[in-house]
Amino acid sequence: MLEYYNAMLGLGMRLLRIIALALDLDAEYFHTYFINHMSLLRLLHYDSTLSNPGAGLYACGEHCDYGVVTFLKTDKVPGLQIQWPDDTWVDVEPLDGAFIVNIGNMLERWTNDLFHSTKHRVLNTVGRERYSIPFFFQSDAKAKVECLPTCCGDENPARYEPVLAGDWLASMLSKTRSETAKNDPAP
Numbered sequence: 001m002l003e004y005y006n007a008m009l010g011l012g013m014r015l016l017r018i019i020a021l022a023l024d025l026d027a028e029y030f031h032t033y034f035i036n037h038m039s040l041l042r043l044l045h046y047d048s049t050l051s052n053p054g055a056g057l058y059a060c061g062e063h064c065d066y067g068v069v070t071f072l073k074t075d076k077v078p079g080l081q082i083q084w085p086d087d088t089w090v091d092v093e094p095l096d097g098a099f100i101v102n103i104g105n106m107l108e109r110w111t112n113d114l115f116h117s118t119k120h121r122v123l124n125t126v127g128r129e130r131y132s133i134p135f136f137f138q139s140d141a142k143a144k145v146e147c148l149p150t151c152c153g154d155e156n157p158a159r160y161e162p163v164l165a166g167d168w169l170a171s172m173l174s175k176t177r178s179e180t181a182k183n184d185p186a187p
Helices: 002-022 105-110 165-183
Strands: 044-046 060-063 069-074 080-083 089-091 100-103 120-122 130-137
Touching: 002 069, 002 130, 105 165
Parallel strands: none
Antiparallel strands: 044 130, 060 120, 069 100, 069 130, 080 089, 080 120
């Protein structure tokens, strides 16, 4: 598991170089933001219960990931959907040997909405168990997430206030727990 985690971390660092270059920044621009990163690897299991969106029953409800980028490895069971800008949901078919890459909220904030966070959900439409392994690639807790210099200007002002990555992540997780408790109260 540690070998896989380190491989994902390396992949994330390589992707950051590409993102920096795409944004007209030095290839190593993001490096200092990830020295003490908060990246997280999870092993997810979805049971075989069929989803019923009309009744509010999902394997995993719609959401965006809070960090920078998520690398997702799935099994061959379908279920992941992403939302297009016109609000339609599109199936993401599992592709053997490939990762699904979701942009997270922090990259959206850094790029001033140039890169949009990927809204996604999981529907069980086949009545089979499903497994996935997301690697949530996240910066240092003390990284200041503010609009990058190449993503704003006089005619395109920053849309978000600067925030520390750890504070942002803690506030989003707290909000998620509050919403979960509200929607699924204990007996």
